[in-house]
Amino acid sequence: NSKVIQTPRYLVKGQGQKAKMRCIPEKGHPVVFWYQQNKNNEFKFLINFQNQEVLQQIDMTEKRFSAECPSNSPCSLEIQSSEAGDSALYLCASSLNWAETLYFGSGTRLTVL
């Protein structure tokens, strides 16, 4: 069973507000991914980290999100100015290395009113 912990489970924000979610990867997992799952079950990769460093991120994340994965603190993903289209389930996953399977948290369901 996955030990990736995501908080909060639910997040409700108004348009233009900041929305911040957190993720504690499994202990000893240096690789962290964030995905967005929309209501049509479509997954979108957002960003990944290895040992606190951003390796890859999509354009949207670079422009509108702030993300970090500091050592000895939870990883975080923050939308700087929420839009209605950001309403989705945000899933964090971690792995021991790139060749291994990803273990997912329970997700943060964001609703932007």
Add this chain to the structure above:
Amino acid sequence: GQQVQQSPASLVLQEGENAELQCNFSTSLNSMQWFYQRPGGSLVSLFYNPSGTKHSGRLTSTTVIKERRSSLHISSSQTTDSGTYLCALDGGQGTGSKLSFGKGAKLTVSP
């Protein structure tokens, strides 16, 4: 186009019947991962299967790379199997996203 095509999109069974879910992929893969997504959203990894057949209880996963397909077989389905099943192509380190997901298969098992 989408790298992973999952079918069927939904499936309704009577308890005790078997289910066969398919994923076809169009690119090379490191492995195929199958997930069960709970109604609340959390993803439970069922199999990480680069090739061949793997078993876990009533579940069987088969990945055939030459034919670019992977399947999940659920035998003797139970009502508690109801939920969404997702396959995800693991492209390995060369792909930034690592996982490319299918759109999921919603399984409903009636008593």
